[in-house]
Amino acid sequence: MTRDPQEAASAFPGADFALDCQGLLEYQIKCDEWDREKLKLILGGEDATDMTQSAKNLQVCDAWDFATTPAVIDRWYDVLMSGYQIRDITKICIPKSAAVACTVDPDTDFITAAGHGLSNGTPIYLIADVIPTGATQYEKYYVINATTNTFQIATAFFAGGGAATDFTTSGTTVKYTELLVENTDYVLDAKIGRVRFAAAQAASTTAVVSATIINAGDAASMKAMTPLSQIIRQGFGRLAIFDDQHDNNVVYLHEGFSCEILMESAGDMDGKTIPELTLTVRVTDTVGTIYTAE
Numbered sequence: 001m002t003r004d005p006q007e008a009a010s011a012f013p014g015a016d017f018a019l020d021c022q023g024l025l026e027y028q029i030k031c032d033e034w035d036r037e038k039l040k041l042i043l044g045g046e047d048a049t050d051m052t053q054s055a056k057n058l059q060v061c062d063a064w065d066f067a068t069t070p071a072v073i074d075r076w077y078d079v080l081m082s083g084y085q086i087r088d089i090t091k092i093c094i095p096k097s098a099a100v101a102c103t104v105d106p107d108t109d110f111i112t113a114a115g116h117g118l119s120n121g122t123p124i125y126l127i128a129d130v131i132p133t134g135a136t137q138y139e140k141y142y143v144i145n146a147t148t149n150t151f152q153i154a155t156a157f158f159a160g161g162g163a164a165t166d167f168t169t170s171g172t173t174v175k176y177t178e179l180l181v182e183n184t185d186y187v188l189d190a191k192i193g194r195v196r197f198a199a200a201q202a203a204s205t206t207a208v209v210s211a212t213i214i215n216a217g218d219a220a221s222m223k224a225m226t227p228l229s230q231i232i233r234q235g236f237g238r239l240a241i242f243d244d245q246h247d248n249n250v251v252y253l254h255e256g257f258s259c260e261i262l263m264e265s266a267g268d269m270d271g272k273t274i275p276e277l278t279l280t281v282r283v284t285d286t287v288g289t290i291y292t293a294e
Contacts, residue, residue, distance in 0.1 A: 025283040027239060028264070032276045039277075040225055043263070044233055048224035053087060053214040058138040061086065063206045071201035076194045079207055089190040091210040092182070093125050093140050099175035104132045106167040110150045111176065118143045121157045123179040125208070132171035138208045140179065141165065234260040237281060249293065257288030 031038070040046070062080040064071065071077065079086045102113040118124070122143040131137045135153075142157035144164060154162030180186055187196045195207070214221055237259040241252035264278040 025287070027281040027283075029279045029281060030276055031279065036223060036225075043225070043227040044229065045225040045227040046229045048226045050216065050224050051087070051214065051222040052216070053084075053211065055213040056081070056086060056209055056211040058091070058093075058136070058208055058210055060138075061207045061209055063204055064201070065204050066201045067204040071197050073198065073200055074196055076189070076196050079193045079195060079209060081209075085193045086209055086211050087191065087193040088212045088214060089188065089193055089209050090212060091140065092188055092190075092195075093123075093138060093208045094180045094186060094195070095205050096178045096180045096185070099127060099177045101173075101175050104167050104170045104174055106132065106134075106170050109152055109164050109167050110145075111153065111174075112150050113176065114149050116146075116149065116151065118146055118151055118178065120144055120146050123181060124153065124176045125179060126153075127175050127177065128171045129173040130169075130171050132167045132174060133169040134165055134167040135171075233262070234258070234284070236286070239281065243293075250291075251293040253291040255288055255291075256286065258284045258286040260284055 059081065062083065064077060079089065079092070100113055100116065102111050102116075104111050120143055123140055124143060125138050125140055126132070126135050127137055135141075139155070141153035141155060142162060143151045144154050144157065144162050145152045152164040154164055156162045182188060185198055187198070189195070193211075212218075235258070237257055238255040239253070240250055242248045243251050260282050262280045262282065264280050
């Protein structure tokens with residue numbers, strides 16, 4: 001906290017205050033024509049393994065251990081598979097409860113589970129040792145035509161129901177799992193690959209996802225860099241400022257000074273507009289010489 005010297009002196013009669021000030025010279029440089037190579041230089045980084053991804057089709061992800069550490073409302077949780085984050089997710093299913101045994105009747109296309117408690121529109125998926133023909137394991141379906149002990153399923157749900165899935169076999173050891181409802185129970189950031197829950201989750205759960213392939217030729221691909229691997233961001237500098245005339249005369253030249261470079265801020269990097277980057281060049285021990293035009 002700073003305090004006015006006169007105010008301090010009046011607070012302590014007889015005290016003698018002397019101010020010893022030393023100037024600190026810094027330049028703030030704003031750049032709006034930068035690219036990855038400039039960013040790598042500024043961050044002291046080096047190339048790492050680029051982000052790529054094979055296509056995922058209804059694959060089981062790493063479990064969220066919410067039984068040990070319950071999920072916090074509105075905190076983001078990464079969607080991982082073998083420890084790697086899954087990006088560009090096209091479909092996700094997150095179980096709400098444990099799997100329940102059921103039977104499938106291929107003649108009527110009804111699923112039977114005594115007192116199931118499911119209502120029309122509830123999302124579920126099926127798992128089985130042998131999945132009934134006509135259905136896909138881990139695919140998201142919606143309950144339709146529900147009664148106390150039976151229901152049918154459809155790939156889409158709308159007012160009045162939907163087209164019931166046509167089973168041609170009954171499968172073996174079939175179970176259904178009720179799912180959390182997207183945009184009600186959770187929000188998905190499909191591009192980055194993370195989930196934010198709207199209610200506390202205290203039971204461990206495992207998501208199933210589908211995601212697109214990502215390689216160097218895709219718009220979703222991202223180049224990897226390890227920052228601060230080149231930690232030296234100081235040395236001797238020379239700063240030249242030119243006029244805006246055609247002959248480009250030097251109007252300000254500061255050379256022979258020691259300095260350190262700090263990245264102060266960066267604008268939004270959305271891939272559509274040129275972001276602005278602000279650097280601070282701080283003069284340190286050797287102050288050098290400044291030349292200016294008359």
